[in-house]
Amino acid sequence: MSGSAVVVGGGVAGSSAGRALRSRGLSVTVLDKGRGPGGRVSTRRSESGAFDHGAQYFTARSLPFVDAVGGWAQAGVAQRWVGQFGEVDSEGLRMLPHRNLWVGIPGMSRIVAHQLEGLDVRFGAEACGLARARRGWTVQTVSGEEFGPFDHAVVAVPAPQAAELLGTVAPAFAARASCAKFAPCWSVMAAFDGSLGLAFEGLRVRSGSGISWIARDSAKPGRAAEPPERWVLHACPDWSEATIELPPDEVCGLMMRELVGLVERFGGVAATPVHLRAHRWRYARTVAPVGSPCLHEPAMSLSVCGDWCLGSRVEEAWTSGMAAAESVLASAAG
Known part of the structure; x- marks a missing residue:
């Protein structure tokens, strides 16, 4: 044709x-x-390494997309993300069963x-x-x-x-x-001078806080494993909507305070951020x-x-x- x-x-x-x-x-x-x-x-690149600051992973359900993802895997541009994933709400932390999560390689x-x-x-x-x-x-x-x-x-x-x-x-x-209607999302990219010592690679937060998701981006397959440890934080839709016009630096400060609380709650280790940036996704999620x-x-x-x-x-x-x-x-x- x-x-x-x-x-x-x-x-x-x-x-x-x-x-x-x-x-x-x-x-x-x-x-x-x-x-x-x-x-x-x-994927956002920085002097501290790369961050997947948009979609964190993807799944494949329909047969055509399963076939497409299989082709990406054979081409070396996608790989399954195997790790420890949890969910926290008012009742506490639950570790989730392994899911069929995929990520792009090296981002x-x-x-x-x-x-x-x-x-x-x-x-x-x-x-x-x-x-x-x-x-x-x-x-x-x-x-x-x-x-x-x-x-x-x-x-x-x-x-x-x-x-x-x-x-x-x-x-x-x-x-x-x-x-079409959308919900916004603030994404914060943080690199630390040491490990946070958390026992999971990804955590879904459902306890009414500003943060809805945190992920150890440097633990994904195909990423540079050496320090600094890199994390991506996503804010929940309502919080993002309420703060959408705030300066990015202010959003970083607010979300980092919440992250410190999560680290303390789950027995992690305090670490100093060596890189901290926020990105405003106005049309993050189609509702x-x-x-x-x-x-x-x-x-x-x-x-x-x-x-x-x-x-x-x-x-x-x-x-x-x-x-x-x-x-x-x-x-x-x-």
């Missing part, structure tokens, strides 16, 4: 759509506003980078306009560049951005994107998806996808991207 396609957004959904289209012979250009691959599976962003291999990827290209004329689709960026024309278009950005891009060319899709794998208009050969279509799990974003690609391919064949 011949033809060209542009994918706006290079996260899990966009990269899976782009790879599927390329595998069927289309020339694919991916435009992403970030500095590198990732989206919600971003979560590697799975997106792997899917983007062989595609024409333009990072730092933030789309601000999408237009269709007789010659095809064109995309304008905030820096004044124009890409195109393309035969097909896939929009794979967060719902609020999709609504803006689609407002003129596909107002019905823009309206549906506007209906009200649109309920369709993707949105597609055959007459325009336009597909829209993302984790806001089915849900915020990595698998749901991948499934949405694959559905968008299949819709485009069906239009191209028909």
Whole structure:
């Protein structure tokens, strides 16, 4: 199959759509506003090591995604995360049975980078306009560049951005994107001059505190095991909503005080942070998806996808991207 396609957004959904289209012979250009691959599976690098500050892991349930993850494992870009995981609430701590958790190797962003291999990827290209004329689709960026024309278009950005891009060319899709609802999340990346001495790699906190999850990021497979010990802290949705406009440094201080309390509660060891940063995820978790794998208009050969279509799990974003690609391919064949 011949033809060209542009994918706006290079996260899990966009990269899976782009790879599927390329595998069927289309020339694919991916435009992403970030500095590198990732989206919600971003990996932040620092002088103290790397942090998975977005999605912490992923699971595979549907057969197509199980097959895809198996391929990632064979390619050496994903591995099972085996460790001690717990959950704490008002009744105390419970260690959880081993789950089938997967992570990217050497960081979560590697799975997106792997899917983007062989595609024409333009990072730092933030789309601000999408237009269709007789010659095809064109995309304008905030820096004044124009890409195109393309035969097909896939929009794979967060719902609020999709609504803006689609407002003129596909107002019905823009309206549906506007209906998706999200919960924010503060993510804190902390490295310490010594071990915290905790007996788990991940802990789900359900006791009404600001913190909802902590993970020893440096204990994941494929990570640098030498010091400093690196942890990622996620805040719960309500707390994140209430503090979303606070300065990151202030958020770091608030969440570190809670972490100190958890360390003391579970017999850990006090340690001094040598690196401390916070990242604000405004659209971290989809709480009200649109309920369709993707949105597609055959007459325009336009597909829209993302984790806001089915849900915020990595698998749901991948499934949405694959559905968008299949819709485009069906239009191209028909």
